Amino acid sequence: MNWDDTPPTGDEAASERLVGASADGEDQAVEAALRPKSLDEFVGQERVREQLDLVLKAARARGATADHVLLSGAPGLGKTTLSMIIAAEMGAPIRITSGPAIQHAGDLAAILSSLQEGEVLFLDEIHRMSRPAEEMLYMAMEDFRVDVIVGKGPGATAIPLELPPFTLVGATTRAGLLPPPLRDRFGFTAHMEFYAPAELERVVHRSARLLDVDIDADGAAEIAGRSRGTPRIANRLLRRVRDYAQVRADGVITREIAATALGVYEVDGRGLDRLDRAVLEALLKLFGGGPVGLSTLAVAVGEERETVEEVAEPFLVREGLLARTPRGRVATPAAWAHLGLVPPQAGATGGGQGQLFGA
Numbered sequence: 001m002n003w004d005d006t007p008p009t010g011d012e013a014a015s016e017r018l019v020g021a022s023a024d025g026e027d028q029a030v031e032a033a034l035r036p037k038s039l040d041e042f043v044g045q046e047r048v049r050e051q052l053d054l055v056l057k058a059a060r061a062r063g064a065t066a067d068h069v070l071l072s073g074a075p076g077l078g079k080t081t082l083s084m085i086i087a088a089e090m091g092a093p094i095r096i097t098s099g100p101a102i103q104h105a106g107d108l109a110a111i112l113s114s115l116q117e118g119e120v121l122f123l124d125e126i127h128r129m130s131r132p133a134e135e136m137l138y139m140a141m142e143d144f145r146v147d148v149i150v151g152k153g154p155g156a157t158a159i160p161l162e163l164p165p166f167t168l169v170g171a172t173t174r175a176g177l178l179p180p181p182l183r184d185r186f187g188f189t190a191h192m193e194f195y196a197p198a199e200l201e202r203v204v205h206r207s208a209r210l211l212d213v214d215i216d217a218d219g220a221a222e223i224a225g226r227s228r229g230t231p232r233i234a235n236r237l238l239r240r241v242r243d244y245a246q247v248r249a250d251g252v253i254t255r256e257i258a259a260t261a262l263g264v265y266e267v268d269g270r271g272l273d274r275l276d277r278a279v280l281e282a283l284l285k286l287f288g289g290g291p292v293g294l295s296t297l298a299v300a301v302g303e304e305r306e307t308v309e310e311v312a313e314p315f316l317v318r319e320g321l322l323a324r325t326p327r328g329r330v331a332t333p334a335a336w337a338h339l340g341l342v343p344p345q346a347g348a349t350g351g352g353q354g355q356l357f358g359a
């Protein structure tokens with residue numbers, strides 16, 4: 001929370017949002033309890049599940065270690081969960097680390113050399129690893145071997161170190177940022193999509209059961225519809241609605257309770273929060289629907305440019321409410337409809353600034 005006049009940075013704004021996709025402290029505490037433990041329990045992502053099931057069953061039948069797996073997709077879609085399921089299905093232990101935690105090749109060598117045979121190494125944010133570590137990983141993935149460099153300068157020598165076979169599960173939100181030599185070393189790559197509302201309803205029902213929360217079908221549908229295609233957000237909204245149901249009602253989550261509770265938290269029927277709506281409202285009411293430059297839009301809502309661009313816009317674009325064009329940000333007809341506003345007459349759209357501030 002900012003108490004001064006400094007606009008929040010993108011990261012701060014993202015982390016204090018109820019509909020932010022990254023995990024906050026409370027999420028981390030609860031998520032362990034809510035994680036599906038097997039592929040059968042994992043909701044949705046049918047194609048990924050089927051493909052992964054084949055990869056793991058075949059490896060088990062051969063008595064071999066599973067191929068390296070790359071999982072790409074937005075935060076909160078279940079990449080960590082899936083890596084744990086891979087380990088569980090293979091009956092293997094799992095080690096969890098992340099790209100930013102591996103700054104030096106030596107950090108990676110230490111982890112790799114302490115792996116047990118068949119162990120799953122989950123490397124989150126693999127695109128943020130340092131270049132020397134990345135190069136060491138190429139050889140480790142392909143030959144289960146690393147060269148540890150001892151000494152410096154002309155006297156430095158490379159000592160080869162054999163590794164036990166292991167399965168690397170890499171996770172990234174940006175598969176496009178991975179260098180091709182790294183991408184090519186994964187035997188199986190899965191892209192995780194946003195979840196359909198019906199799938200999120202199943203996530204909500206499952207989590208409600210585990211948290212011992214009473215919820216009916218319409219209540220689950222209401223939460224699912226506001227969860228931006230993301231299980232982590234669905235679980236978080238469920239917890240907030242549960243609080244409301246306990247304090248202000250009889251504890252049972254119905255559609256009405258869910259809608260009222262999420263209204264209190266300023267998450268609207270489509271999952272937009274205060275920031276998203278502020279951006280849309282400025283675009284529509286101040287600039288007639290655009291086009292307007294990002295910086296101008298950011299000033300109008302009192303936020304940093306990065307916050308608008310990285311925190312609010314991706315979801316608005318995905319929802320078809322806002323378009324990024326070479327001339328600036330433009331609202332779509334769906335944006336006008338969502339805020340219950342009437343667009344300017346045909347032919348006048350796009351001239352909003354002129355209408356308001358011109359002549």
Ligand SMILES: Nc1ncnc2c1ncn2[C@@H]1O[C@H](COP(=O)(O)OP(=O)(O)OP(=O)(O)O)[C@@H](O)[C@H]1O
Pocket residue numbers: 021022023030031032034035036041042043044045074075076077078079080081082124203231232235
């Ligand atoms: N398919 C699913 N079925 C049920 N619950 C799920 C599913 N996917 C994710 N979840 C729940 O969503 C939460 C977030 O999942 P997870 O931590 O695996 O996401 P992630 O993609 O690894 O996120 P990040 O990129 O931020 O690490 C977990 O608590 C998990 O219980």
